[in-house]
Amino acid sequence: MNVFILYLLLVKATLTSFSGLASLPMVRNDFIVRRHVLTDRQLNTAVAAGRIGPGPLGIYVVSVGYLVDGAPGACAGWLAMITPAFLIIPMLRFLGARAEHRRAKAVARAVLFAGAGLMASAAVPLARDAITNPLSLGIFAASFVLIASARVDSLWVMLGAALIGVVAFQF
Amino acid sequence: MRRPPLPGVTRLFFRVGVTVFGGGDPSIAILQREFYRRDWLSPEKFAIAFGLARLTPGTNVIAFCAAAGWYMLGLGGALAAVLAITIPASVLVVWLTRAYDLTTHSRLALSIANALLAAAVGTMIGAAVLLVRTQCKPGRWLKPIAISTGAFLLAFVAKLTPLQVIGVAALVGFFWAEA
Numbered sequence: 001m002n003v004f005i006l007y008l009l010l011v012k013a014t015l016t017s018f019s020g021l022a023s024l025p026m027v028r029n030d031f032i033v034r035r036h037v038l039t040d041r042q043l044n045t046a047v048a049a050g051r052i053g054p055g056p057l058g059i060y061v062v063s064v065g066y067l068v069d070g071a072p073g074a075c076a077g078w079l080a081m082i083t084p085a086f087l088i089i090p091m092l093r094f095l096g097a098r099a100e101h102r103r104a105k106a107v108a109r110a111v112l113f114a115g116a117g118l119m120a121s122a123a124v125p126l127a128r129d130a131i132t133n134p135l136s137l138g139i140f141a142a143s144f145v146l147i148a149s150a151r152v153d154s155l156w157v158m159l160g161a162a163l164i165g166v167v168a169f170q171f
Numbered sequence: 172m173r174r175p176p177l178p179g180v181t182r183l184f185f186r187v188g189v190t191v192f193g194g195g196d197p198s199i200a201i202l203q204r205e206f207y208r209r210d211w212l213s214p215e216k217f218a219i220a221f222g223l224a225r226l227t228p229g230t231n232v233i234a235f236c237a238a239a240g241w242y243m244l245g246l247g248g249a250l251a252a253v254l255a256i257t258i259p260a261s262v263l264v265v266w267l268t269r270a271y272d273l274t275t276h277s278r279l280a281l282s283i284a285n286a287l288l289a290a291a292v293g294t295m296i297g298a299a300v301l302l303v304r305t306q307c308k309p310g311r312w313l314k315p316i317a318i319s320t321g322a323f324l325l326a327f328v329a330k331l332t333p334l335q336v337i338g339v340a341a342l343v344g345f346f347w348a349e350a
Contacts (some may be wrong), residue, residue, distance in 0.1 A: 015228045015229065016272055018185075048271065049267040054260050055188055055261075055263070055265045056232045057195065059261060059264050063264050072263075074265050077261075081230060082228060082254075085233040085253055088227045088235075090200055092220075092238055092241055102348055103347075106348035107341045107344040108213070109218060110216040110318050110347070111218045113277045113306065113315045113322065113343065114321075115315070116315075117324075117326065117336070118333050119295050126197075126292045127296075128249040131292070140291040143291075143294050143297060146240060146297070148297035148304070153208075154201045155190065157293075158190040158191065159247055161287050162286060163267035164308035165284070
């Protein structure tokens with residue numbers, strides 16, 4: 001498949017979705033059902049690879065690009081993933097001039113507080129997957145305490161968790 | 172707010188891009204905490220970036236990074252943030268695609284990934300608590316707690332989408348503006 005067409009198909013999927021995996025039905029329809037350049041098994045591999053690694057869930061489109069056309073396809077997938085993000089800049093410029101208004105500030109603060117609630121609600125299903133034994137419960141609790149109450153750099157929290165993962169593997 | 176150096180901003184996004192597991196929300200939680208700790212982004216600008224990222228097509232966390240980078244250092248900051256958070260993770264996802272069978276059967280890789288995911292969840296909830304706690308001032312604690320709790324319930328119990336929750340919060344904020 002032509003790498004430019006690949007980019008256009010992937011960017012169509014990312015531009016018409018509003019979260020990481022919401023583009024999945026369109027990707028499946030374009031690449032599996034209509035063009036037969038990908039199989040369901042490969043799409044599952046792409047999604048799984050995106051979930052295993054770090055980064056956003058939407059990163060699976062890089063894997064889709066790679067499976068369709070190798071390294072150039074991965075670049076097309078990466079470009080399709082980041083293209084929509086820059087649409088936020090014109091929106092920020094438009095809002096910037098109005099951000100000092102009292103009500104605009106109140107709206108921004110309310111959205112900030114809602115963000116905390118959304119983060120906590122998004123953490124619940126992740127917690128069900130992540131906290132499966134006393135060790136993971138301990139890692140969760142320690143991370144929570146360190147981040148919520150102390151001034152520890154999050155890098156040390158993550159590195160500490162990875163180290164515990166290595167040590168736990170030895171036993 | 173301090174104007175951050177471009178290499179420092181790039182390093183922070185790079186670091187989050189390669190160390191944070193569990194999707195976009197944990198990444199935003201960690202970035203928020205690091206921005207506040209370094210005094211790089213005000214809570215108001217964080218809120219605008221967070222809210223607009225939900226309205227931007229595509230992957231929300233990447234739009235959030237573009238917005239945060241733009242607020243801190245203009246277009247150069249937006250580019251640096253997006254490239255630094257996506258390129259290393261994209262290289263890793265290609266490697267994971269190639270090594271998929273190997274990684275799913277490696278007990279060491281799974282042990283590390285499980286530990287990192289548990290830490291990411293603790294970080295997310297910790298960052299949410301910290302966010303509300305730092306905004307609670309004597310006599311001005313009701314609004315942060317009421318809106319964050321309401322948002323949690325709307326998302327978790329009423330199953331509203333994040334976009335709908337932010338819309339409700341924006342309306343509440345508009346009509347509940349403090350003097």
